[in-house]
Amino acid sequence: MRQDGREQDGDDCAGGGRDGDCTLREALDRVGGKWAIGILLAASPGPVRFSELTRQVEGISRRMLTLTLRNLERDGLLHRLVHPGVPPRVEYRATPMALELYEPLRALTAWADRHRTAISEARAAYDRQNGRG
Amino acid sequence: MRQDGREQDGDDCAGGGRDGDCTLREALDRVGGKWAIGILLAASPGPVRFSELTRQVEGISRRMLTLTLRNLERDGLLHRLVHPGVPPRVEYRATPMALELYEPLRALTAWADRHRTAISEARAAYDRQNGRG
DNA sequence: CAGCATCCCATCCGATACTG
DNA sequence: CAGTATCGGATGGGATGCTG
Numbered sequence: 380m381r382q383d384g385r386e387q388d389g390d391d392c393a394g395g396g397r398d399g400d401c402t403l404r405e406a407l408d409r410v411g412g413k414w415a416i417g418i419l420l421a422a423s424p425g426p427v428r429f430s431e432l433t434r435q436v437e438g439i440s441r442r443m444l445t446l447t448l449r450n451l452e453r454d455g456l457l458h459r460l461v462h463p464g465v466p467p468r469v470e471y472r473a474t475p476m477a478l479e480l481y482e483p484l485r486a487l488t489a490w491a492d493r494h495r496t497a498i499s500e501a502r503a504a505y506d507r508q509n510g511r512g
Numbered sequence: 513m514r515q516d517g518r519e520q521d522g523d524d525c526a527g528g529g530r531d532g533d534c535t536l537r538e539a540l541d542r543v544g545g546k547w548a549i550g551i552l553l554a555a556s557p558g559p560v561r562f563s564e565l566t567r568q569v570e571g572i573s574r575r576m577l578t579l580t581l582r583n584l585e586r587d588g589l590l591h592r593l594v595h596p597g598v599p600p601r602v603e604y605r606a607t608p609m610a611l612e613l614y615e616p617l618r619a620l621t622a623w624a625d626r627h628r629t630a631i632s633e634a635r636a637a638y639d640r641q642n643g644r645g
Numbered sequence: 646c647a648g649c650a651t652c653c654c655a656t657c658c659g660a661t662a663c664t665g
Numbered sequence: 666c667a668g669t670a671t672c673g674g675a676t677g678g679g680a681t682g683c684t685g
Contacts (some may be wrong), residue, residue, distance in 0.1 A: 385639075399621045401549055406624035409631075413658075432677060440659055455634025466666040467665085468668050475628050479551055483623045486616035488532045490592035491539035492587075496610050498542075501588025506518075512623075546678075562647050573679055579646060599646045600685080650683080657676070664669075 383449070409454055410480065414439055414447045416417075419477055422457060428468040516582070543588055543613065547572055547580045552610055555590060559603040589613075 410416060417436040421427055432444055439447075448471060451457040456477040462468040494498070543549060554560055560568070567578055572580075579602060584590040589610040595601040621623040 399618075399625075399652085400553055402582075402624045402628070403617060403621045405539075405628070405631075406620045407544055407549070411540055412553055415541070417533055420533055433667095435514060440661095441668070442670095443658060446658090453635055453638040454631050455638075461667095465665095467668080469667060476630060480624070483616065483619035484536060486619045487539045488536045489615045490613060491535045491542075492532075493612070495535070497539070497609060498538075498587050502586055505586040505588075566647095573681095574648070575650095575680085578679060579678090591661095598685090600648085602647060646685100648684085651681085653679085654675105655676100655678080657674105659674085661672085662670085665668095 383446070385450075401468060406483075409451075409456070410484070412447060412450075413510070415451060416484070418444070418447055418451065418471075419456065419473060421478065422471050422473040423481065425449055426460070426472040429469055429471070432471070451477075516579070518583075518586070526587065529611075530540060542583075542589070543617070545580060545583075547576055549617070550625075551577070551580055551604075552589065552613065553608060555604050555606040556611060556614065559593070559605040562602050562604075565604070 410419075416437060417439070418432060421432055421435040429444070429448075432448075433439065433441060436444065437451070448457065448459070452459050452471075456470045456474055458474055460470045460472065543552075547569060550572070551565060554565055554568040562577070562581075565581075566572060567575065569577065581590065581592070584594050585604075590605055591605045591607055593603045593605065595603070
């Protein structure tokens with residue numbers, strides 16, 4: 380039931396034919412979830428604590444924050460550092476590998492930015508053509 | 513119930529705080545699904561027919577192919593051209609906007625490629641530390 | 646050939662209550 | 666503070682049968 384989001388390393392990842400498609404899937408699986416990006420961006424400037432993340436990543440539940448953090452940690456995108464004591468204090472820090480994600484993601488953002496209105500209009504046109512209910 | 517994958521244009525898209533996060537979400541929502549990339553890559557070199565796609569995008573079902581094609585068409589990433597006659601003949605062609613996606617996706621692929629083994633090892637280490645069952 | 650309709654399961658994700 | 670445990674709804678996606 381994979382509630383922990385853990386997958387086998389021996390992924391099938393055959394789904395495309397063209398080379399690099401599989402590699403792309405790997406990247407998207409890491410970053411495509413609802414919260415991963417928000418967390419990584421929040422952790423990029425410097426280490427953040429759990430409670431900071433619940434505030435900075437708006438709308439996230441403690442459950443999804445925990446699950447996503449664990450996955451990012453597992454993939455080596457975040458380091459988790461526990462400062463012993465009471466109250467507990469845990470810091471998450473983006474790894475260099477995670478910081479390198481910034482560039483590719485900026486490229487994607489730029490694309491979305493360039494075409495935002497075109498996409499919006501395409502949708503409107505499509506929905507007008509067909510029914511939207 | 514959204515079986516057609518249609519979402520409102522007025523997305524909440526608040527989930528991050530940092531600017532550009534929302535824009536990034538929009539892009540990922542378009543391209544993050546299991547099949548969108550494979551289809552777009554297959555359609556990039558030139559127009560493809562439905563049946564070609566069922567072969568080139570390995571593992572896809574007719575259902576998911578249809579759904580994903582409709583979504584890509586709705587977002588203006590594919591043009592659908594029906595040649596009347598019997599048997600039916602439908603061509604899908606990537607739009608210029610879709611072709612521009614190639615660059616950002618290549619950046620992501622390059623990232624995944626650079627760090628593939630690092631990620632794999634991070635996972636193995638994590639799973640060794642904690643239990644993998 | 647190019648779909649659509651239906652059924653069903655797996656996973657994602659949110660809400661909530663509890664804990665060291 | 667930083668989680669874990671449990672439940673339940675929403676969504677993604679596969680299998681299959683039917684149709685113009």
